[in-house]
Amino acid sequence: MGAELTVRDVRVARGGRQVLAVDHLDVKASEHLFVLGPNGAGKTTLLRLLSAVDRPDRGDVEVDGVPTRRLGLEERRRIGYVTQRPALLGTTVLRNLELPLRWRGLPRERRRALALAALERLQVAHLAQRPALRLSGGEQQRVNIARSLACDPDLLLLDEPAAGLDPEARAIFFTDLERALADRAVTTVQVTHRPEEALRHADRLVVLVDGAVRQVDTPEMISRMPADAAVATVMGYDNLLTARVTPDGAVLVGEWPTGLHTDDLGPGPAVVAAFANAVRIVPSGRGGLPAVVRGVSPGRGHRVVLLDARLPGERVPLVSHLGVDAPAPAPGEAVCIWFDDALSAVLR
Amino acid sequence: MVDPVYEVLARSALVSLTASLVAAAIGIPLGTWLALARIPGRGFVTAVVNTGMAVPTVVVGLFVALMLWRSGPLGELNLIYTVRGMVIAQVLLATPLITSITMAAVQLLPPELPGHLRSLGANRWQVVVRIWVEAKLPLLAAAMAGFGHAISEVGAATIVGGNIHGQTQVMTTAIVENVGRGEFGAALVYGGVLLALAFLVNGLLSSVQQRSGAWARN
Amino acid sequence: MRSRALLAAVAAAGVLMASGCSGGSEAASEAILATTTSTQDSGLLDELLPDFEEDTGCTMKTVAVGSGEALELGERGDADVLLVHSPDAEEEFMADGHGVSREPVMHNDFVVVGPEADPAEVGGAADAAQALTLIAESGAPFASRGDDSGTHAKELALWEEAGVEPSGDWYFETGQGMGETLTIAGQKSAYALTDRGTFLATANLEASIAFEGSDDLQNYYHAIVVDREEPAPCAEDLSTWLLEPEVQERIGDFGVEEYGEPLFVPDAESGEE
Structure with missing residues (x-):
């Protein structure tokens, strides 16, 4: 079962300037939510709050009813967070995948099996023994996602996972990602500034402009009836x-x-x-x-x-x-x- | 009389190796904390560390000697003019250097790495260990720089060690003594050995740096 | 080293010039000086004699031997003037009528320093050699300079006198100067042999004089003009010259520049041993 998210009265300020203000946002279990907005809208800030890496200055982010600031290690381990820049470690691809599994105390054979299966799912199993930092950007991002998937998260957060890929590679990438997620009950929140991808893959869409939620609805509704001019611009x-x-x-x-x-x-x-x-x-x-x-x-x-x-x-x-x-x-x-x-x- | 060169070399290496290991055990965690912590007081400790690097070795030696002298606060321990006393002085010398290099090395890692490791499910300790693994080559360089600093300094070794033949005489104090006696030949032998050691350490350092460079992110 | 060699060369040139200009009247004015190795090795004679030769036109031939052998040379008439430090033998020498005059020139004064408590109980020793024996027997630590200095040589001579081989855990060498060695000895509660001047000049020492004043801690140097049938005027001249205030002052200053401490204490003005 995917995790449920609730964002309540959240405020985040950076250097005295408010960069995020979300009064209310729900993400249902196993829903695929996309956060769409122009650069600097606060999308990554929001995602970091959802991932429990950062805490809001005010308000609460709750994962299955537990505020992130009270989340224990085991509960944090249900959350996978794929950053925009693939932060792979200076070792082989396989070890990159096995390390988080080792942290979770999984036995060696199980680690290997899960890691290889995740690589397989993202079509990069052939890279298993390569040094991770020598891969191309697209390969690194696939490994990055495979690493999160290998841990079988209930909540998967993806920050512009296809950034830096050319349009064709993006299309293939999203298809592969969708296939990889197809058979699992995982709630996903993806950040992007490209409406076409959000429209194609989202169950629901959040449009974020200047740190505020402007509209939350299905792709169809937002595309047909943007709430204001800013949302219309974001929607293309x-x-x-x-x-x-x-x-x-x-x-x-x-x-x-x-x-x-x-x-x-x-x-x-x-x-x-x-x-x-x-x-x-x-x-x-x-x-x-x-x-x-x-x-x-x-x-x-x-x-x-x-x-x-x-x-x-x-x-x-x-x-x-x-x-x-x-x-x-x-x-x-x-x-x-x-x-x-x-x-x-x-x-x- | 003056010890055979190899005995003095062995003592030098032992003292400085022990000191740099202890200094690394202090400096690497401290430097990591300074690089990662977001709490008040961090700037002050950083300033203290950077000042520590600039303090002349004789001043460190004087400070340690004042502490260890029989009339000093730690006189009871009988550490003045002993190898252990010298290790203490060299730990104080090497720690700021190792701390500072560690800080720089950790700060050179991608800034999002700690948060990223946490989001991958690492606990606090697993985050730190992984950061050290990621920065292992620069950290090795830090420890080696600490060793090089310790083995090549003379001020603290003289004041705290006393250059006692067969007990606390090390390479650098042996050089000073031999120059004082006009025994330039013997001084040159010690100097040559020290030079060879420095060459070895630096050679290792640069090969480590080249490897870490090749391993750097693209 | 180099400056001293240069000085000697200049002095030699001066001697040649002097003999060249003054004709033959004083051509034969030379004398043989028999002295101890310590005065020769310290460089004191190299420092003083060229000036003496220039002042007087004398040419000195120096023979550096032990004190005993120097006295023997005088007795045989193979030396005209002696600079030695062997008081008992010297007095005998004078009593036997071998010498015309015996004047105190200088001495060096050593003391044994150690912890206030004096664990080796050297305070009651008869002489320095016995004091060292007591130290060795008690196993109390002893700090040696170990740097081949004059003081180090004196210390080794005393050990030899005491019949003790200075080695073992209790005996250590610093390879440093007197002041540093005294500091280390103080901190390690060790005994040490030092000249009195440096002991007095070193601040914050945690050590005090444990034994002092015995004959074997003093090296008294006397100049003895040998009684010969044909006395060499230069012998008398040297004995007189060494006692001149300026020369005495130079003796007192000698070694300060190189070793940071005087090697000898001038004795002429005090007029006593």
């Missing part, structure tokens, strides 16, 4: 525009219609968050937001069109992803813009 929304909601629910940007409509928000100022593929380009004179094409370049399976929206008194840069079968606009061309309802969010 490409375009953010200041807007206004009319009493009948129409969303206007610079008094131009956008094709968007909201019933939940009520009249007043708002923000339109739109993915690049939500920005639809129509010929000039067909209504919508007036814009000028700044440039067109090929993308992966689409065209990237850079636009300047002509709002009263300012030009706002926008990016649009256009299907390759649609006719490409020419640079300098005046166009009109509509937003796709399903790929945009209207926020306050």
